[in-house]
Structures are given as structure tokens and as C-alpha cells.
Amino acid sequence: MGVPYVPIIGLVGTDLLKRRDDMVVAADPFGGKTLSVVAKALRPDVAVFHAQKADREGNVSCGYDIEALILSEASRHVIVSAEQIVDRLTEKEATGAFIPGIHVDAVVHARFGAHPGGCTGLYGPDKVHMARYIAAAQDDAAFDEYLKTYVRDVKDHDEYVERFVPREWREPVRAVGA
């Protein structure tokens, strides 16, 4: 939207409002008789997300995930990793959840870049890994161990895919995650 704040209907009287300093109850500026919550705009410095396909101009096709479009409009910088990078997205691909390159700073080729999450139409979430993640997230020591195994001790994304994406997903002849 690009405006610094917006009035919204809702949230008055909630404990959520008490916990936030970016939302306040304010009077109607046109007459001042009614009240509503006014929320400050969120303006992230950087948005990073994963998509199905991107092209050299930074145009992105991300399935049905149009929330990513809102995110890229709001953020100052946008970095997109994609399963596949092509010279130019076709007319057909530039529909649905399409993010024009004008919002995008960089695209990065990363096959299985959403793992252990899923990438709609290509593969689902890795449930075994997700269960491991949830268990690790229960305390700081376990989570540090998780980060060491899956992040710090991994040289690069290729090594990550080789070691942690299920082998059967990587077989080129099969539909993955089906």
C-alpha cells in the first residue's frame, strides 16, 4: 500500500493491543467522534522466499502463493530462490502468483530450496525432518545441535541437498513428493 499507517476495524480491548507499540487506538480525524485502531505499516528491509520458477529479469512465478507478492511489495529488498531459472517466463507463467522483476533484487538457483518445507506442485513438506525440527525446537541445546548439523556443518546448498533431501525425491525420473 505504501502508506505510513492504516485504520483497521478490530482489536480494541484485546491483550494483543496492549503488547504492541505499532498499533494504537485513535480518533477519527474527520470529526473525531469514533475510535478505531491505527496500525503502523510494516516495512521489512529484506524479504527472502522460495519460488517454483524465476527468470533472468527477476520475474518470479510462485504457484498459488500470492502472499509472497504482498511481501515483496512491502520489502525494500527482495531475494528469491527458485527451483528453476529460465531466460524468460512465458506469458502463461506470468499469471497466478506472478511477481514482476521490478520488485526483485536477486534470484538464486536452489533446487529443493524449500526443504524441509514444501514447494507447491513439486514436493510436499518432509514430514520426517519436520518432526525432528519440532523436537529440536523444544530447548536451546537441542536446537543448537540441529543448527550445527543442518546449517553450520554443511558446506553449501548442494551438500545439504545431497545429504538431507530424501534420495527418492532426487531421482530425476520420478515425480517428487507425490
Next chain:
Amino acid sequence: MARAGACGRRLARQGSGASPTGHESRVTELNYNESELLAVLLSREVRDGEVSACGAHSQIPAAGLLLAQELHAPKADLIILNTAFTPFRTSKAFHFLCQRGELGLFFVSGVQIDRHGNYNLHQLGTDPDRPKVRFPGGYGGGLIYYAARRTVVFRTEHTRRSLVEKVDFISAAGSTPPDVIRLGHPTKLVTPKASFRFEKDEGVLRLDTIHSPWTLADIQENTGFDLGVSGPVPATKAPSAEELTALRGVVREKMLVASPAYAAWARSTLVEPQSA
């Protein structure tokens, strides 16, 4: 007793005086389970020609919406977020539809619900920095509760821990001062044991009807707030054969294609027509 959402062909319910230790009591055989009962009761709240919605992962109200469309509200517009029954690709489109006042009815649930129609989807424990349990929250609901013309709150558990005098954390408030812009209010609370109506002027929930086979004493024993009743409370109209047939037939079929999670729920919860 089977939890709503759990598998259950038929539910034998123990009425007042029942306890896990096995006191003698009456047992009533009902030809529907708790999830089916809730879906039927929610469906009766849907009005023809209105836009009615429920959130993601909301199998019971989704079944209620589809049932209403099948029986008495053929021209209702339904929004079941994150399924095939969603007209929008973004939360933004749904958000602004609600803010414009175009949503007639919303179904919502909370971990705790209190006498004043406040619900809690955030945390247990009153210290915000050290909650005993933290839940995903419910940011959307905190807006929709004020913007939808009517909201019907439902809860699959009717106990003193879920229906409380005061919620630990207010995710959405039942009432607001008159000068606050608000387009709608909660109108009802439906549980597996009873229905409550929200008295807007007083800002409180009052016991409205009791579902078979429960008694007023059962409701009093299992509710953490004053029921606000002085005389006899009528019985809830039980699900009719027509409602149950549609729910287990057409609605079940529609849920099988709504999304994999809804299909799994429909298979395990809605009694198959042949075995009914």
C-alpha cells in the same frame, strides 16, 4: 467420552452423575456423534444470500457451511479458507472483504471463552512473558470478530477449563465501548452440550438451549461462569434425519474434495450413509 473430531460412529453419552469411576447413571444412545451435532447446529446459523466464512483447519464449521448450502441456504456464498472453497488467492482480499462489512457470518473457536464473549487463542497463563502454553494466535480473528456482522463461537470441549469466567488472554473482545467502530458482534456460543446466546446490551453469554441428553445440572457443573438462567431452559432441537442424511451424503462428498485434511476428517468423522 470421545472428543469431537475423533472417530465415532455412535456416541453413548452418560448424563448427570456420570463419572469415570463408573457410577450408575442413565445412558442415552444418540444416532450422531458430537462433531455431527456441532456441524448441524452451526449450519442452522447460516442465512441464505449472505457471505459466510470459516478459517483454515475448521472442519466442523466447514461441514456446517456446506450443509446449510445444501438445505436452506442455496444462495449463500461460502468461504472456507485454504480449501477448494475459497474464492481468493490472498489473505488481503479476504481481509478487505471483512473490513468492508461484506461478511455476514463467521465461525470461530478459542481455547478459552469467557462469560463476556472474549476468546483466547494465544496462551494459557496470565503472564504474557511466561505463558504455560503458547498457541499460534489468531490475528485474523481479532479483526473479523469486529467486522463480520455475526460471529458464532464454537468449542468442541464443554468444561470449566474451556468456558471460564475470564480468559487468560483476550485475543478478541466480545464487546467494545459504543464510540469504537464495530460492524458486528458475537451472537452465539455452541458446544457439544449446550448453546448460549450473546446478550449484546449486557455483553454477556446466557444459556439458551441444552442438547440431549444433558441437564441444567450438567451444564452448571461443566461451565466456569454463571449461566444467567432463572427458569427452565428449553432443549435444543436435535439433528433431524434430513440434516444427518445430507451431512453424511452430499456434504461428506464435498469435503472429500475440499482438501486432503478435510477429506481425512470427513472419512473418520461423518458416518458413512450405508452404516448409518
